[in-house]
Amino acid sequence: MSSSSVAVVDYGMGNLHSVASALDKVGDGVKVIVTDCPDTILSADRVIFPGVGAIRDCMAELKSRGLDEVIQEVAAQKPMLGICLGMQALLENSEENGGVECLDILPGAVKFFGNDLHDSAGTRLKVPHMGWNNVAHSIEHPLWEGIANNSRFYFVHSYYVDAPDFVAGTADYGVQVHAALACENVFAVQFHPEKSGEAGLRLLRNFLNWDRPTASFFPVSD
């Protein structure tokens, strides 16, 4: 792994510093490149697609830099980890900003928690969903290796993923949040592994060690 590289996609949306320094921490010599250069991203061994903020700006920034197509290509080729907004952008569409078409790499939608969210006991839940919540593993996956089922990860989001086809992990917050998705060489998480202490660092280390499946059946849209 020491000679491999990981590109962190920089499109002006987010805490790239945090992601990069967490990768430096666990990377054991892996080259961490924060970049918006399509060629650099496409030539990296693995790609992290992070993001915080609003989806409309996210999609606009991706398109203006030609990175929407780059992400499509990466998703069909090599291990990719989407984080938070970077996960949401992979889906078909989002309710945020009055409705935004996303990259349509994974089937599913991004929905608003609503202003009247309650838990099963009737207690009002605050939005954004901010803090440490349990993530239940839905499948076994190399990225969960060494992470106990129901470990807590740090979330901060007002819109949640509903993508039942490829669920890898769930969290409960008034609704069932699809907190992790896995499909071929793509893994995507709603929470922030770079801010989730030991469990998060382990997930990032697992990603850097993940031997990707060779085949892809992604419907890459054009």
Add this chain to the structure above:
Amino acid sequence: MALAKRIIPCLDVDKGRVVKGVNFVGIRDAGDPVEVAKRYNEQGADEITFLDITATHEGRETTVHTVEQIAAEVFIPLTVGGGIREIKDIRTMLNAGADKVGINSAAIHRPDFVKEAADRFGSQCIVIAIDAKRVADEADGRPRWEIFTHGGRKQTGINAVEWAIKMVENGAGEVLLTSMDGDGTKAGYDLALTRAISEAVPVPVIASGGVGNLDHMVAGIKEGLADAVLAASIFHFAEYTVPEAKAYMAARGIEVRL
């Protein structure tokens, strides 16, 4: 299984040192901020808040460097407040590795600042920091709290609950609520104030100011309805550790990250 209530140690930092005073005077040295942050991270703190109380330009540069050092070693959320006056201050702190910034007096001078900041960086990283004190009751007998600035010396006439609502409407994603009556006194959070604001806004509220023992933290959550509790001196001077606080709260039925 549910979202955990957060325990947030707070570092008041002046000229590169963690300090803690009582009602903003009588400062005591509590160590190197990077070492202190690492210690709390190792103890299982859920988040760290860093309040820069330095007034000088040189001090600000020290702060940025300190935030960078903390962010390189501590992989839990980091909020930085103090001296955030312009969009560029937010960008500087986020680039240094902060996840959220606390905006306080700049919002009082220019309420649209919070809106501009939230539009630019997202509500998730904009914390409205409110310093409030109880003042004479309303005409109908209900309690009234007002925003104070300048370390609690200057009364603004702004109703704290109304202010919290307005700032959240402007895009703040969280409220850091400090009772100036309680700050540094160890007499406990102002529970009525905490509850009034927590019930008034849809976003998470962090209770701050006055925690002296673990029962105060429990009350902040159970009676104040806070989503997170912030404390400084009880942790800095090793009266309690973060794990002790969490175990105590868990034993009283509060969901925490153990």
